Structure formats: structure tokens, C-alpha cells
Amino acid sequence: MGTSYDPGGAMKAAAVIDIGSNTIKLLSAEIGKGQVESIAQKSYDARLGGEYQDGQPWLEPSRRRVALEVVEKLLEFSKQWDPAKVALVATSAVREATNRTDFAAEIKSATGHCLRILSEEEEARYIAYGIAQDPGLPDPGNFTAFDLGGGSMERTVVEGGRLVTAQSFRLGAVRLTRELCENNGKEALRKAEIDAIRDKVRDTLPDCGTLPCLVGSGGAFTITRTILLSRLPGNGDLEQQRLLASPDYKTLPIECLRSFTEEISLLPLEARAAIPHLPMGRADILPTALHIILGTADKYGASSWQPTQFNLRHGVAKELLESN
Numbered sequence: 001m002g003t004s005y006d007p008g009g010a011m012k013a014a015a016v017i018d019i020g021s022n023t024i025k026l027l028s029a030e031i032g033k034g035q036v037e038s039i040a041q042k043s044y045d046a047r048l049g050g051e052y053q054d055g056q057p058w059l060e061p062s063r064r065r066v067a068l069e070v071v072e073k074l075l076e077f078s079k080q081w082d083p084a085k086v087a088l089v090a091t092s093a094v095r096e097a098t099n100r101t102d103f104a105a106e107i108k109s110a111t112g113h114c115l116r117i118l119s120e121e122e123e124a125r126y127i128a129y130g131i132a133q134d135p136g137l138p139d140p141g142n143f144t145a146f147d148l149g150g151g152s153m154e155r156t157v158v159e160g161g162r163l164v165t166a167q168s169f170r171l172g173a174v175r176l177t178r179e180l181c182e183n184n185g186k187e188a189l190r191k192a193e194i195d196a197i198r199d200k201v202r203d204t205l206p207d208c209g210t211l212p213c214l215v216g217s218g219g220a221f222t223i224t225r226t227i228l229l230s231r232l233p234g235n236g237d238l239e240q241q242r243l244l245a246s247p248d249y250k251t252l253p254i255e256c257l258r259s260f261t262e263e264i265s266l267l268p269l270e271a272r273a274a275i276p277h278l279p280m281g282r283a284d285i286l287p288t289a290l291h292i293i294l295g296t297a298d299k300y301g302a303s304s305w306q307p308t309q310f311n312l313r314h315g316v317a318k319e320l321l322e323s324n
Helices: 061-083 092-096 100-111 119-130 173-180 193-202 219-230 238-245 252-264 267-273 286-298 312-322
Strands: 014-019 022-031 035-045 083-088 115-117 143-148 153-159 161-168 213-217 303-308
Touching: 014 061, 014 312, 022 061, 022 312, 035 061, 035 312, 061 083, 061 100, 083 092, 083 100, 083 312, 092 100, 092 115, 092 119, 100 115, 119 153, 119 161, 119 213, 119 312, 143 286, 173 193, 173 286, 213 219, 213 286, 213 312, 219 252, 219 286, 219 303, 252 286, 252 303, 267 286
Parallel strands: 014 083, 083 115, 143 213, 213 303
Antiparallel strands: 014 022, 022 035, 143 153, 153 161
């Protein structure tokens, strides 16, 4: 998080609110040294996606009301940095819903701001621009990244500093939990459910050879890394501790991910919710998310993931701050 922001100075802030399938998130940001720097971030679980009416994706009224309340809270929170520009964007849950225009009208009426519903290509493109702002990437000009959300997963490829691939796939953790897990994530995953998730990932993603390390964006990556690192002082597996505690460790080794995925997949929701650092709003979908992540790594022969906290919001903020 940036600490040098001066509301009275020449630097202007931007606020970006991202209305996703599982969470609604705010990024307040500025441009520093040519890159987007976070001033503050805040998020709320809202679970806007995953409902259907007459067989079609639908934004349920009570969840729309919750989403509106969250957006209003985040806008109020952002005011303390006096943002020069504000953007409200929505992704797959809203994009696919048959009543998306009604929701957008409700947002406009309640906040005065227009809701921009991103296309699949726009979502992937902004994710790529955002991830490229991460100073921790080994090579910001060349990477393959996957952003895992509740409704979709985006694949972006940057080569020589140029975006060459921006794709969106309906492989979100909320979506596959609803479609492929009989108890909607409330019980331990059965082998048939795990196989169905892995098969879906394998059959959906394109073939493109071996990729030893993939960049991963999304809550499943950051939450899992936090949980694993929190276990280091304990009596966990010594090999995992060695891998995670390595001085140059910046990745999530597949060995660690696989072990944790096996552990959490065997637990019912109540037991998962008791795991330190695992938010209740993620406990039902994290096993599915981890199998999506492992299935993607297996598809491309990756031995590790490099998590990043840069994402779509950073990409939108960059565009806002650099525009006239």
C-alpha cells in the first residue's frame, strides 16, 4: 500500500470498484514512478452470481440490494482520498445476467455513477494491464497469467511488452461449485466431483505447450499462500516448510498446493471455516478453486505459481489515471 499520497498535492487519485461474482472490491490508487500504486484496498463478500431464473443467469433481488449497499459503502470509503476519477465495473455475474440492465439502472440511481459491464475481452485485457504493473514479476514484459474469479477465469499472455492473448473461460470457482458439486461446497468433495472439475479445466483451456511457472491472480492464490505461510512455525510437513521458507521464495510450489488441496477437499464446510485465515465467504468454494488451479498447472506442466495481488482494478486505474 502506498503511503506518500498527499490529497493537497498535484498527484490525483482514482477509485475503481469491481463488482465480481463472489466479492465487490475497491482499489484507490495513484500513479507513482510510471506504475499504479495502491493507496487503499477494501472488499466485501457479496456472492452476486450463481443464481438462475427460468434456466438463465439472474441477479436475485436481495443480493442486488446487498451489492448496492456495498458499492455505496466503498464509494463513501474512497472519498477520503478525493478521487479525481471513479469507475464502477462489473464482470461475468452481471455480464451474463438477463436482468443486468436493471441492475445497472439501480446502480446509477443509487450512486449517480454509470456501471460499465465489461466484455470478456475487456476483462482479460484490463487484467493483463494490471498484472504488468507488478514490480515483483521476474519479467513484466513476458508472462502467462490466469486470473481466477467466481464466474470466470481469464488467460492473458504478454510477450515483448505486448498483450498477445486475452481470453475468458467459464471456469470460475463459484460457477463450477454450483455446476459440478452436488452439495454446493458444503460437504467434502467426492472423487467424481474432483474428476469433473479437472476434466472441465483440461477440456476448456487451449493447448499451448509447457509453461514451467504461471502467474496467478485472485483470492484463492493469496488466501492459500497466507494459510500455508501461517503454518511454518508449527509441525507441518518439513519439505513444505523448506519450500515455503526459502529465502528467495516468491511462488506457490505445486507440491505444497497439491498437499493442501487434498487436505481441504476432505473437510466439510464447517471444518474448513475453522481454518485460520480462510474467510467464511471463501470456505465453500476454495476446494473447487484449488482444483481449478491444479488442473491448470497440470494442463501446462507448471511446477509453480507466482501469486500477484495486481489485477483488473489496477489495469482500469492505470487507464483512468493516464487519460486526460
